Amino acid sequence: MSNDKKYELLYWPGIPGRGEFVRLTFEATRTPYLDVSNQVEGGIHQILALKDEKATWDADGNPxxxxxxxxxxxxxxxxxxxxxxxxxxxxxAFLGEKLDLAGSDAAERAWIQALALTALDLNNEAHDTHHPVSTLAYYEDQKTESLRKATDFRETRIPKFLGYFERVLKGNKEGQGKYLVGDKLSYADLALWQVVHGLKFAFPKEMKAREEAGEVPTIFKTFSPSVPEHGQLKEYLSSDRRKPYSKGIFRHYPELDRQ
Amino acid sequence: MSNDKKYELLYWPGIPGRGEFVRLTFEATRTPYLDVSNQVEGGIHQILALKDEKATWDADGNPxxxxxxxxxxxxxxxxxxxxxxxxxxxxxAFLGEKLDLAGSDAAERAWIQALALTALDLNNEAHDTHHPVSTLAYYEDQKTESLRKATDFRETRIPKFLGYFERVLKGNKEGQGKYLVGDKLSYADLALWQVVHGLKFAFPKEMKAREEAGEVPTIFKTFSPSVPEHGQLKEYLSSDRRKPYSKGIFRHYPELDRQ
Incomplete structure (x- = not known):
């Protein structure tokens, strides 16, 4: 495949992971990009070089x-x-400005950044439910701690974060429940959408129980269905460019879900 | 106290915490600011209002x-x-641009943001050593998990992160070991400096052993001593505006340190 694309994503192949937040900005705005490890033969070596523990500033002057x-x-x-x-x-933050996903002024830009960071914090905490004491050790070797962490996450952290985003969505009248800030899509919307999607995969019983109890109805009934209407997201989500969840951030271990 | 200051920090009183990263940007640039909970009588109520779980968009239109x-x-x-x-x-990111702590062009701005985020990730992981399974529970109620988490943190995470920053510092020739990006102070430098300072408080034996072994010499011998030379940082660090570490992110539990 020739590479005439301005933007290249360098991330692990075969999983959504943190790369997914970046992919969604491209797909929501129909922006061409190269997903290096998934689309270039041997592309994985570029990702390995990136995180090489001897790497220093590159030939283009990047840290x-x-x-x-x-x-x-x-x-x-x-x-x-x-x-x-x-x-x-x-x-x-960089792509948000380039792709018109960062609001309409400096205030909106700052809020969108803060809201995306908050969604990414929830993403990180979801990861930590299966790796609470060591990122290098296997889940199976920290299962006792995971059970305790996941219980706390489901019972206190999910409602805290989702309740927060529900208040933001409801309070933004312009957004009609579809946008966190203003009246158009931002990268914070995409980040929140992805985390909610991942939580439904990892903790299906927990999320279904909350949805059926009528909790955070704006997120479940208005926001989540509306985000994929943007750009080519719908087509993307049913394509093979969208990778299935597996051993990444969002993992479905039935024992960590609501019992 | 009258409030004619443009910038106000809203954070918990009496601890450095995450507020410290913000304070350092003001002190390094001699920028007046009001530290609301520490300097205004009853200021704590503004912090409680900020995180009130019923709060929605405020009268000024902020989420x-x-x-x-x-x-x-x-x-x-x-x-x-x-x-x-x-x-x-x-x-x-916002203050970095206002206070000339965000580099000299768009590339440096992006790198500085990434480097500060990486320092803040290390800060978050330091917090999780004493709260690995629940942010609400006491340390004493998750001590077993903490011992395991702290061991992993000291043995694999501290060297990974500090080794990374050492490479960035050494590879940036312009910075002479004093600056992560370019030849002047950025908020990423301040963030890294604060995290290294906090790690020395929380894990004194671990950090001393690494320093004495000659690990990451640029960080220990050049970078850490040079950062306080900027603005009014030296005066600040010996003033009562700089709060002591206590029950915040960096805690000294001898049992979690190297034995």
Whole structure:
């Protein structure tokens, strides 16, 4: 495959993971991008090089990344080379401005950034339910701690975060329950949508019970169904570019769900 | 105390916590600010109102915050009111641009944001060493899990993160070991400095052993001593505006340190 695309996503192959937040900004705005590890033969080596623990500033003058995802933007680095940005919230802030997903003024830009960070915090906490004491150890080797962490997550953290986003959605009259800020799609909407989607996969009983109890109705009944109406998201979600959940952030371990 | 200051920090009183990253940007640039809960009688009620679980968009048109810190900026909200921004990385990105702590172009701005986010990730992981399974429960009620989490943190996470920042510092020739990006102070430098300082308090044996073994010498010998030379930081660090560590993010539990 030739690479004439301005934007390249550098992330692990085969899982949604943190790369998904970046993919959704492209798909929601019909922006061409190359998903390197999924679309380029041997692309995985670029991801391994990115996180190599000996890597230092690259030939284009970019600092190394601690971990994927990273975004490569051709022509926008120092001296016209490639710019490489790591850290999901930094990538989203950058793309938000480029792709008109960051609101209409400086205030909205700051709020959207804060709301996306909050959705990403929930994403991180969902990850920690199956890796509460060590990111390197297997889930099976920290299962006792996971059971306790997941219970706390389901009972106190899910309602706290979702209740918060429900208040933001309901209080933004312009958004009609479809947008967190203003009257148009932002990358914070995409981030929240993805986390809610992932939670439904990882904790189906917990999320179904809350939905059936009438909790956070704006999120479940208005927001979640409306986000995929943007750009080519619907087509994307049923394509093979959308990867299934597996051993990534959102994992379905029945024992961690509501019993 | 009269309040004629443009910037107000809304955070818990008496601890450095996540508010410290914001305070350091003001002190490093000699920017006047009001530390509401520490400097205004009854100021704590403003922090409690901020995180009230019934709060919705405020009279100035700002969305609610999930948690402190937040920054209030007079005159920059919608219709000239106060702008309120939550989430530490969003506050730092905003102030970084205002206070010339965000580099000299769009590439440096993105890198600085990513590096600050990485330092804040390390800060969050340090917090989780004493609260690995529940943020609401006491440390004493999750001590078994904490011992395991802290061991993993000390043995795998501290060297991973500090090794990464060492590579960034060494590879940035312009910075001479004093700056992560370019040849001047950024909010990423301040964030990294604060996390290293906090780690020395929480895990003194671990950090001393690594320093004496000659690990990450740029961080220990060049970077950490040079950051306080900026603005009024030296004066600040010996003033009573700098709060002591106690029951916040960085806690010294001897049993969690290297034995």
């Amino acid at each position: 190394p990344a601690l971990a994927p995802p990273a975004l490569r933007v051709h022509g926008e680095g120092k001296k016209g080379g490639a710019l490489v940005i790591s850290q999901t919230p930094a990538i989203l | 609610p915050a999930l948690a402190p810190p937040a920054l209030r900026v007079h005159g920059e909200g919608k219709k000239g009111g106060a702008l309120v921004i939550s989430q530490t990385p969003a506050i730092l």
